[in-house]
Amino acid sequence: MQKQLLLAAAFLMPVAAMAQSPTAADLFDGTVLHEVRISMKAADWTALKAAYLTDTDFNVDSLQWKGAGNLTASVTNLTMHNRGHGSRSPIKPGLHVSFDGVVKGQTFLGLPALELKPNTQDPSMLHERISMLLFNRMGIPSSRETHTRFYVNGEYIGVYLLVEYPDAALLSRIFNETTGYLYNYVPGDWAGAAGGGWHFEYLGADLDKYASATVSTPFSPSNHTNAPDTVTLEKLFRVINQEPDASFVSAMTSEPQLGPLLDLKLFLTHIAVETYVADFDCILGDIFGANNFRFYRFVNKQLSQFIPWDKDNAFDWTQRPVLQNANQNVLMRRLMAIPEYKNYYFQALVKCSLLAGGAGGWMQQEAAREYKLIQQAAYDDPNKSYLNAGSLTPATNAQFDAAVAVVQGFATERTRFVLSDVAAQGYQFPTGAPALADGGVISAAVLGPVAAGGLASIYGSNMGNGDNTTVYVNGYAAPVFFASSGQFNIQVPWEANGLASFGMTVNGVASNIQTANVNTYSPAVFVLSATQAAITHVDGSLVSSSNPAAAGETVIVYGTGLGPVTGDMVTGKPASSTVLQPTSPTQATAKIGGINAAVSFSGLTPGFTGLYQVNVQVPQNVQAGASLVITIGGGSSPAVPISTR
Incomplete structure (x- = not known):
């Protein structure tokens, strides 16, 4: 009888009292600073650091994770090796963790692997995180990331980024499929071009020059390692380089029965984000030409898509030109010669500016929030560093704070410069694009200024009826209560303050950007x-x-x-x-x-x-x-x- 009562009590127990099982979403919760602890043989940890230029696997006894509240999880019997290119360090190594390295098929919170990025080239420790958030806001899927304190055998190594590794689990989450062809791009002088690097030049008809698991090629297969799809890769870069101008767009986007090779507008959106965050080591990079992306060919299609990766070299220069290196990359050069696509690229840059906000906007506040989250952990980080004349150099707390200040202030000048540069390059808003009127942001109650949290009216033209429309105030989406072609009534986001940017997107098309003061009080x-x-x-x-x-x-x-x-x-x-x-x-x-x-x-x-x-x-x-x-x-x-x- 007592046993029956206990069973009944268990079934009647409120759900809230049950223990919560963490998920991968909890692992990448960006609202908290996580904690990851590795236990392994001390000799193996020493050997791993000494072998920082290799990808030699070392056994790990256990990994313990602590997230928000009381969420914890652990896994045993795994492997770990060094990762990265210029960021490799024997002091604060970047790490690739394989949960199935010993026990085949083992996962951790549903993930086969995980990256631990040390941010050795970025003294702010914010470049990667803020960049990836902007990619996501612009509709470009990417890895989830969050900051963590990282320990090995009880020793605090420093602040790292937990990064979702591009594998089947990632493909399932972002593309709802897992069996297409995934590649890691390897930078190199693949075409023997003057100045080095690769800019999507054609590598010839030899399929083995494009992808291989055994020899060095641009596309290193992450899956299907014994049979990468070199046929589609060769075709893509042959079309990019050799297709006549008259048929170039159709060959890229609408081949009968086979469909597109690339979504060109999505590619330009990807480039726009890299350009806005002033990344000098990207697809239009300064050093290696193309760099830092993963590449995926979808199942039963010839369509492929770029996936962003490694953005620690972003936030380089607020006045980096919007067409920097565009003429070097073959695909970008051809697209910029087509008015429709050149204008679309500029439109994507305007949208980046709209979503980033200006002074006090989304990007600045997100950087400030992230800084508050990691500040003490970064101060305590004994191994933080920065890139100085090509070498990793120890960073002080003052240098960390100064680097963070650059990120926090970046959008203020960058948005201003980008909007000015696209105008100077001849950008024309598309016919029928939404347009906010000069002085068209006022209180919803009177002809006067607006306040954070209060109601405002926005006046303009071609603003639609509210369907597929988002109003942004300094990068934050504003709730809409009334919509017509010439007027929107909104709540000014609580996050807005000071001289704020106002704009909107209608069916994905960005409006012009107007500025208006957002006061604390405007009764x-x-x-x-x-x-x-x-x-x-x-x-x-x-x-x-x-x-x-x-x-x-x-x-x-x-x-x-x-x-x-x-x-x-x-x-x-x-x-x-x-x-x-x-x-x-x-x-x-x-x-x-x-x-x-x-x-x-x-x-x-x-x-x-x-x-x-x-x-x-x-x-x-x-x-x-x-x-x-x-x-x-x-x-x-x-x-x-x-x-x-």
């Missing part, structure tokens, strides 16, 4: 007509000339732009319907007819987004035709009429 009362403000009695009826407010009565004044409140300030989230969210740290004040009026509450209207209310008691001796003014945070609303008796 304004809604008006329904020239003689009628949005003021009600407590029963919900309008205060009007036929239904005036009495002296001593409390009325409810509806407005926006009253600033921060207690509780959650989450963009798009309605105010709590059960717990009031008053303005904080200060309460609004009110005057009616110049007389101070008592305020019993100022804050968000329960159940609404961006809408505030101020509960005001009408003072005695107010004259007919009086006006009401709300003041908070040093700002006052334009006066609105209130009918009293």
Whole structure:
């Protein structure tokens, strides 16, 4: 009987009380600093560091991971070897961890392998993480990444990036298939071009020059190692180099029955992200020509796609030209000779700028958030370094902070330069593209400035009806409450502040970018007509000339732009319907007819987004035709009429 009661109790136990099993999503949770601990023979760890220029596997006894809250997981019997190219170090090695190196088929949280990147060439430790986030925002799938403290046999090695390795698990997640052809691009002077490097030149009809698991080739197969698809690779680069101009686009994108070889616009979007983040070691790189990408050919198709990889050399120069090295790469050179594709590339750069934001925008705030997450761990990192004249050099905490400051301030100047450069290169917004009007960002209540968390109106043309449309304020998506071709009403994201960029995408096409000041406070009362403000009695009826407010009565004044409140300030989230969210740290004040009026509450209207209310008691001796003014945070609303008796 007791056993039955215990079983019943177990089945009736609330789900929240059950132990949570971590997943790969938890492993790459970017909101926390993770902890990874490796246990292995001390002699093997010493030997691994000494063999940093090789990929020799070493046995690892166990890997223990700790994530958010109490989430933990561990795995035993695995292998590990050095990874990287110029980032290889005997002090802080980059590591490839294979969970199936000893026990075939073994995975860790569903992953066969994992990369541990040491950020040895990037003293900020942020380049890779921020770049990959922008790739994802631009619709380019890539590996998941997050920061971790890394220990070996109890010794703190430093801050690393946990990186999702390109393998079948990644392919399943981003492409929903696993059996296509995946390659790791290996940089080299494959065509014997002047100046070295490879720029997608044709390598000839010998298929073995393109991919091989046994000899050095540009495309090193990650799967199908005994039978890489060299036929499609040879065809792709033959078409890129030899197809006549008249048939080039059709040969690349719409071959009968076989379909496209590449999605050219997706390729240009990939290049646009690398260009925006000023990566000098990318597909249009300065050193090796093409570099740092994985390449995937889909199942039962000749279509292939580039996958971004290794972005620690991004954030190089805010004034890196948007066409830097474009004339060297054969594919990029041909596409830039076609007005449609050149304009599309510029359009993608505008979209990058829109999503990155300017001063105080998404990229700056994301870098600041990540910095706060890793700051102490980075200070404690005994092995942090940077690239100095081609050599890895120890970095100080001051150098770490200075490098982070560069990343945080990058978008402010980069967005300005990119928009200027694409205009100088002749960019034309597509016919019918959405366009924001000059001065077209105002408070939704009055002709005045906007405030974070408040409601705003955006005016322009070709803005659509809200379908397939996203409004961005300094890189943050803004909730939309009304949409028409000429006007959108939005909530200004709580994250916005200062001189912010405003723009939108409609069906993937980016608008121009306008700037407007986003204040902490811009109080304004809604008006329904020239003689009628949005003021009600407590029963919900309008205060009007036929239904005036009495002296001593409390009325409810509806407005926006009253600033921060207690509780959650989450963009798009309605105010709590059960717990009031008053303005904080200060309460609004009110005057009616110049007389101070008592305020019993100022804050968000329960159940609404961006809408505030101020509960005001009408003072005695107010004259007919009086006006009401709300003041908070040093700002006052334009006066609105209130009918009293």
